[in-house]
Amino acid sequence: MRTRNLMLTIVLAASMGLAACSGEDYGKTIAQGRCVAFADGKVSFVKDSNVNPKMSAKYENKVFTFTLPSDPKEIGPEPQAGAFIDFNADKKEVQVFKDGNLVTSPVEVVNVEKGIENFNSKVKGKEFPMINAEKKEITIYLKKTLATFKAPADLPVDKAFWTKGDDVRVFFKEEGKALRFMNITKTNIFKK
Amino acid sequence: MKRMHKLWVWLTSCALALVVFLPTLALAAKKKGANVVIVADTRELGDGIMAWWANLYNESHLYFAILTIIIIPLTGCIFGLLADVVMNHIGIDLKHREISE
Amino acid sequence: MDWLYVLMPISGIEIFWPGLIILGLGVGIIGGFFGLGGAWMVTPGLNILGFPMAFAIGTDVAHMAGKSLISTMRHGKFGNVDYKLGLTMLIGTIVGVEIGAQMIMWLERLGKVDEVVRWLYVVLLIALAWMVFSDIAIRKKKEREAEARGETLDKNATGIDWATKLHAIKIPPMVTFHSAGITCSAWLPIIVSLATGWLAGILGIGGGLIRMPALVYLVGCPTHVAVGTDLFEVAISGLYGAASYTFKGRTELVAALIMLVGAAVGAQIGAVATKYIRGYGIRVAFGAAVIGCLCSVVLKLIQPYFPDYAKFINGVATVFVLAFVTIISVYIAMKMVEGAKAELAAKKQQRQA
Structure with a gap:
């Protein structure tokens, strides 16, 4: 009899806990994207609308700006910001963040090598992007692709511009105020 | 008793x-x-229990921890009682054993 | 074959769920049989399944708490759990782990102690293996001597017997632990648990591997009671560990529950198998487990000395641990099935008679 009572108490406590938690309107609000600006505790990023972890990111022309949480325990490593968003070797185009917008520009590709692992001597220990100001060439390493292309005429040829921003994810309830901030690029969940 | x-x-x-x-x-x-801060990506999870669970994680690690430490022993007890039924059905004596080194 | 993969809601990684069940089953059998948590066996398995390592320990301890609870329930029914002893030791364990953990943090501030601690673990495992196997050898010798005299050795006789000497130190309060069948100073289990807890805190391990032999050789518990009582403590410390890691956001409960499905079956097999195996049978297998753990730790430790072969050595370590888990768990499961078959056959015969 007492066993039954005990079990019932546990089940009741568990269900009350569940009810208490589910009763609230849980945020269900996640935003993810590539960081384009980070200063004074505020992070801005271009929206990544892809939700399937097996697929590549899909950036949209929408910029989110969030204030980082006040609790430092809820903030991951500080993000690196950059205007360079993505490179498509097949379409020979780049996506960059320029004048507050996501812009797609065709590029003249000089060289492309796919399937380059991060331990390959071609990329290991090297810092990207590499800028050849003389030839106006940019070398980037992104998604196992090592590529060199000529910078489009309307885009600057400087390292800061062609630096890739970190991928970030925030949890929020109120627009513009992050409750937790994750730096996806700098958080290796597979590392022991 | x-x-x-x-x-x-x-x-x-x-x-x-x-x-x-x-x-x-x-x-x-x-x-x-260690500064390992993780935000669960709930965008793909829809409205099911998995989404609810991941949302709870994002919402509060404390609630998440409390529920975990309720669910784990509860599941253990249920599995333990289930095994009792099965083994009793098979006919294994679950109350006696001979102490011998 | 997508149905064979389940999405982990927190990390967003898809995991081969039958792998989790098999892993849970293997370590469940071993845990239920020896009274261990077995984190050193789970981590390489999770790594092979592509499990995010940031969640590995939290998920492991969460499932460990559940499986140890199941094993404790089963051992408790056999009378293998001395709750009074377990609770007495819990005090020492809590204080010991805290002192150990604080001490290691203090040492870390002074300098790099990681490697020293790992080598200390190796020394400890060698000492444990030596103790277990020399105990077995002494008991065998006693058996042979008794045989030569034409006698049969007492079924509860042991090889190494330090406990009797420790029981003779009568510092009040004296306590009798009924299930373990021992009367000693309450300070004995408290000091032993304080020391094992301190070691576990220093080494950053669960401590089952140290506590189980300490219960046998220092406190003087019969092997079966040591296993059951240790599991009682593993379950409580596992629950604490699960709370701690989950509070830090480092547990994938879905994976822990899937592992628990396998571990629930395994824990039953392991716990029931102890019914059909003599105490020294458990001690031999425990000695083998200590050597298994020792090899895996040494293989990890030598990696920095051979950087060119680090990946290969890591692979060897993983294969070794998983092969070890498979062999030992299959052996225990076979013993359980054999024992159960014999018991059922005997019962059938009785009924027919």
Whole structure:
């Protein structure tokens, strides 16, 4: 009899806990994207609308700006910001963040090598992007692709511009105020 | 009756251990400061239990921890009782064994 | 074959769920049989399944708490759990682990102690293996001597007997632990648990591997009671560990529950198998487990000395641990099935008679 009572108490406590938690309107609000600006505790990023972890990111022309949480325990490593968003070797185009917008520009590709692992001597220990100001060439390493292309005429040829921003994810309830901030690029969940 | 007594001893000791340990939890978390902050991506999970669970994770690690430590022993008890039924059905004696080195 | 993969809601990684069940089953059998948590066996398995390592320990301890609870329930029914002893030791364990953990943090501030601690673990495991196997050898010798005299050795006789000497130290309060069948000073289990807890805290391990032999050789518990009582403590410390890691956001409960499905079956097999195996049978297998753990730790430790072969050595370590888990768990499961078959056959015969 007492066993039954005990079990019932546990089940009741568990269900009350569940009810208490589910009763609230849980945020269900996640935003993810590539960081384009980070200063004074505020992070801005271009929206990544892809939700399937097996697929590549899909950036949209929408910029989110969030204030980082006040609790430092809820903030991951500080993000690196950059205007360079993505490179498509097949379409020979780049996506960059320029004048507050996501812009797609065709590029003249000089060289492309796919399937380059991060331990390959071609990329290991090297810092990207590499800028050849003389030839106006940019070398980037992104998604196992090592590529060199000529910078489009309307885009600057400087390292800061062609630096890739970190991928970030925030949890929020109120627009513009992050409750937790994750730096996806700098958080290796597979590392022991 | 004896079994219940043991179960109570068990649960009391669990509660005691948690009371003793819990204040050190936050402290330990602060000390290590590994800065591994994870936001669960709930966008793909829809509205099911998985989405609810991941949302709870994002919402509060405390609630998430409390529910975990309720669910784990509860599941253990259920599996244990189920096994009792199965083994009794098979006919294995679950109450006696001979102590022998 | 997508149905064979389940999405982990927190990390967003898809995991081969039958792998989790098999892993849970293997370590469940071993845990239920020896009274261990077995984190050193779970981590390489999770790594092979592509499990995110940031969640590995939290998920492991969460499932460990559940499986140890199941094993404790089963051992408790056999009378293998001395709750009074377990609770007495819990005090020492809590204080010991805290002192150990604080001490290691203090040492870390002074300098790099990681490697020293790991080598200390190796020394400890060698000492444990030596103790277990020399105990077995002494008991065998006693058996042979008794045989030569034409006698049969007492079924509860042991090889190494330090406990009797420790029981003779009568510092009040004296306590009798009925299930373990021992009367000693209450300070004995408290000091032993303080020391094992301190070691576990220093080494950053669960401590089952140290506590189980300490219960046998220092406190003087019969092997079966040591296993059951140790599991009682593993369950409580596992629950604490699960709370701690989950509070830090490092547990994938879905994976822990899937592992628990396998571990629930395994824990039953392991716990029931102890019924059909003599105490020294458990001690031999425990000695083998200590050597298994020792090899895996040494293989990890030598990696920095051979950087060119680090990946290969890591692979060897993983294969070794998983092969070890498979062999030992299959052996225990076979013993359980054999024992159960014999018991059922005997019962059938009785009924027919």
